[in-house]
Amino acid sequence: MKNKKLELLFPTQIWRARLKFDRAFRKDLIRECQAFRELDDHGKKWSAKHYLAGYTSYSSIANLHERSSSFLLLKTAIDREVKMYADSLEFDLKSHRGRTLRMSAFWINIMGRFAHHSFHLHPLSAISGTYYLAVPAKSPGLKFEDPRIAAFMGSPPRKTAATRNNQQYVEIRCDEGEVLLFESWLKHEVRANADGRERISVSFNYDWA
Numbered sequence: 001m002k003n004k005k006l007e008l009l010f011p012t013q014i015w016r017a018r019l020k021f022d023r024a025f026r027k028d029l030i031r032e033c034q035a036f037r038e039l040d041d042h043g044k045k046w047s048a049k050h051y052l053a054g055y056t057s058y059s060s061i062a063n064l065h066e067r068s069s070s071f072l073l074l075k076t077a078i079d080r081e082v083k084m085y086a087d088s089l090e091f092d093l094k095s096h097r098g099r100t101l102r103m104s105a106f107w108i109n110i111m112g113r114f115a116h117h118s119f120h121l122h123p124l125s126a127i128s129g130t131y132y133l134a135v136p137a138k139s140p141g142l143k144f145e146d147p148r149i150a151a152f153m154g155s156p157p158r159k160t161a162a163t164r165n166n167q168q169y170v171e172i173r174c175d176e177g178e179v180l181l182f183e184s185w186l187k188h189e190v191r192a193n194a195d196g197r198e199r200i201s202v203s204f205n206y207d208w209a
C-alpha cells in the first residue's frame with residue numbers, strides 16, 4: 001500500500017502465558033480445590049443459587065493464597081505475569097505514591113455440565129484473570145466482547161470470516177497450565193460447559209489501591 005497507512009489505535013490487550021508448574025503440581029491444586037469445595041458449605045449454598053451446576057468460592061473463600069502454600073506459590077508466578085502485562089500496557093504505577101497493584105481476591109471455579117457464567121466485568125479492579133487446571137475437550141474458553149460495542153450505532157456488522165482483530169466477540173480457549181490476563185473493565189463470559197467432566201480454574205483480581 002503505497003502512500004496509505006492503517007493505524008491500529010486503542011487496542012485491547014490480552015495476556016496469555018504458560019506457567020512453569022507441571023502436571024503433578026496442577027493435580028495437587030485440583031485436589032485442593034475439591035477439598036475446599038467439600039468443606040465450604042456457605043460457598044456450596046451460594047453456588048446453588050448463583051452458579052447453577054457449578055461451584056465457585058467467590059463469595060466464601062477468596063483468599064486462596066493465604067490458606068494454602070501451593071496457591072501462594074501460584075500467586076507468586078501470577079504476580080510476575082501481571083507485572084509483565086502491566087509493563088506491556090505501560091501503566092504508570094510510580095507517580096501515585098502509596099498505591100500498588102496487588103492481588104485482592106483469588107478464588108475457585110468448578111463448572112459441571114451446562115454450568116455457565118454470563119457476561120460480566122470486575123468493576124472494582126484493574127487486572128483480572130484465570131489460571132486453568134482442568135479443561136475438558138468440549139468445555140468452552142473465555143469469550144470477550146468488543147468494549148466499544150455500545151458506541152456502534154450505524155456501524156455495519158463484520159463479516160463472519162473477518163480477521164480476529166475485527167471480530168466483535170472473540171473466545172480464547174487456554175490449555176491446562178496457562179494463565180489469561182485482561183483489564184477488569186473488559187466484558188467476558190463462559191459459555192455452557194458441554195462436557196460431562198468438570199472444568200476447573202482459579203480466578204483472581206488485582207486492584208490498584
Ligand SMILES: [Fe+2]
Pocket residue numbers: 120121122188
Ligand atoms: Fe469474570
